[in-house]
Amino acid sequence: PYFDSMFVPLMLPLAIIVGIGAMSRWKRDELKRFVPMIGVFLLLSVMLSSIFTYFLSVDTFSVGGFAGLALALWVLCWTVYGLFERLQYQSDWLNGVRNIPASIWGMTCAHIGIAIFIIGVTHVNVYSVEKDIRMQPGESFQLGDYNFTFEGVERVKEFNYTANEGAFIVTNDGGNKITLKPQKRFYSSGNPMTEAAINSTLGRDLYVSLGEELEQGAWSVRLYLKSFVACIWLGGLLMALGGLIATMDRRYRRPRKVTETPHTAGTELVE
Numbered sequence: 001p002y003f004d005s006m007f008v009p010l011m012l013p014l015a016i017i018v019g020i021g022a023m024s025r026w027k028r029d030e031l032k033r034f035v036p037m038i039g040v041f042l043l044l045s046v047m048l049s050s051i052f053t054y055f056l057s058v059d060t061f062s063v064g065g066f067a068g069l070a071l072a073l074w075v076l077c078w079t080v081y082g083l084f085e086r087l088q089y090q091s092d093w094l095n096g097v098r099n100i101p102a103s104i105w106g107m108t109c110a111h112i113g114i115a116i117f118i119i120g121v122t123h124v125n126v127y128s129v130e131k132d133i134r135m136q137p138g139e140s141f142q143l144g145d146y147n148f149t150f151e152g153v154e155r156v157k158e159f160n161y162t163a164n165e166g167a168f169i170v171t172n173d174g175g176n177k178i179t180l181k182p183q184k185r186f187y188s189s190g191n192p193m194t195e196a197a198i199n200s201t202l203g204r205d206l207y208v209s210l211g212e213e214l215e216q217g218a219w220s221v222r223l224y225l226k227s228f229v230a231c232i233w234l235g236g237l238l239m240a241l242g243g244l245i246a247t248m249d250r251r252y253r254r255p256r257k258v259t260e261t262p263h264t265a266g267t268e269l270v271e
Helices: 002-021 035-056 063-087 093-099 102-126 229-246
Strands: 129-135 140-143 146-157 161-172 177-180 183-187 192-195 197-200 204-213 219-227
Touching: 002 063, 002 102, 035 063, 063 093, 063 102, 102 219, 102 229, 129 140, 140 219, 146 204, 146 219, 161 197, 161 204, 177 197, 177 204, 183 204, 192 204, 204 229
Parallel strands: none
Antiparallel strands: 129 219, 140 146, 146 161, 161 177, 161 183, 183 192, 197 204, 204 219
């Protein structure tokens, strides 16, 4: 997709700056101090991304997925190394951890959030699959590693709407079983609404949406398998949390100086 092809080039400068920026002493640093670690972290990011991408896409290799994961690992490497550099000369690591300012912990949390966000946005475009199909009760369809079995549709009635509710049994290669029940709802206003059934984990989201009834008891069905959607939300949450932690730094909470209004000597109030 166009979004996938543009995301990595747009994120590349930000990821490089975020990685090195966590270690730099602004206006008091030189690039040559980072040259050795740039080579090490670049090689480590590429190697780890190659391994993870191989297991995620055995059938088809995705350049976008590989590059996005490499960028995320690059940011993580610099973030972890930034903490290590602060602690490597400490005789007592526990005391050193306690003495790290809240602003540094906030920056670390936000940078981890950026890395997780990059993984989520990249992979949700690369490894997501969707399919619009026609299914009859008892039929099954394989989508990725998941098998969707259509059990049929029943009419349900709630307080403010009636609905056609489908039942789908989803199993994976490990034998785990999930029941998803999407609905086609009809409100008193007469406008139908589709309520998708969703099952979410950190690594993937499963969606089932029930469409229109077709001939011979069949239904139109839309199936989605979206990878790493939760990483987008988790990354955003960690970035916000990092900003909140940074505001707790005592250096940003200095007491305000109170200035007294000077009184003019020798003046009295005359009635």
